[in-house]
Amino acid sequence: MNAAASIQFFLNLLLNYLPSIIVSLVACVLIVTRWKQLGPASCWALSGFGLTLILGVGMPAVYMILNSGVLGSLNQTMTMEAYSIISICSSVLYAIALVFLLLAVLPGRTSSTLADPPAASPH
Numbered sequence: 001m002n003a004a005a006s007i008q009f010f011l012n013l014l015l016n017y018l019p020s021i022i023v024s025l026v027a028c029v030l031i032v033t034r035w036k037q038l039g040p041a042s043c044w045a046l047s048g049f050g051l052t053l054i055l056g057v058g059m060p061a062v063y064m065i066l067n068s069g070v071l072g073s074l075n076q077t078m079t080m081e082a083y084s085i086i087s088i089c090s091s092v093l094y095a096i097a098l099v100f101l102l103l104a105v106l107p108g109r110t111s112s113t114l115a116d117p118p119a120a121s122p123h
Contacts (some may be wrong), residue, residue, distance in 0.1 A: 013060035048100030
């Protein structure tokens with residue numbers, strides 16, 4: 001695959017990740033600007049959104065590298081296994097990002113605020 005086709009392939013994949021990239025980038029900026037207000041949760045939130053941002057840009061790059069000929073010497077079965085391994089690793093990393101976000105949300109909560117629903121307002 002030539003350089004122009006590789007770049008086009010990368011940009012097409014990047015377009016698929018664009019919503020996640022935009023949300024993660026905006027979240028990272030908001031977290032950094034409000035670092036002191038958010039307290040200890042900001043570290044976990046920044047880790048989660050930062051990892052999502054890295055994956056949003058990194059995974060298209062990895063797939064572009066794989067597609068550009070790195071796997072050219074492998075047979076079709078081995079190529080599919082390589083793509084499967086990369087996809088599994090990506091899913092595990094996204095799950096880790098979600099755990100980071102969960103850790104950002106839960107620490108300040110007490111068991112009573114998690115168990116009791118808010119009181120209904122009278123009409």
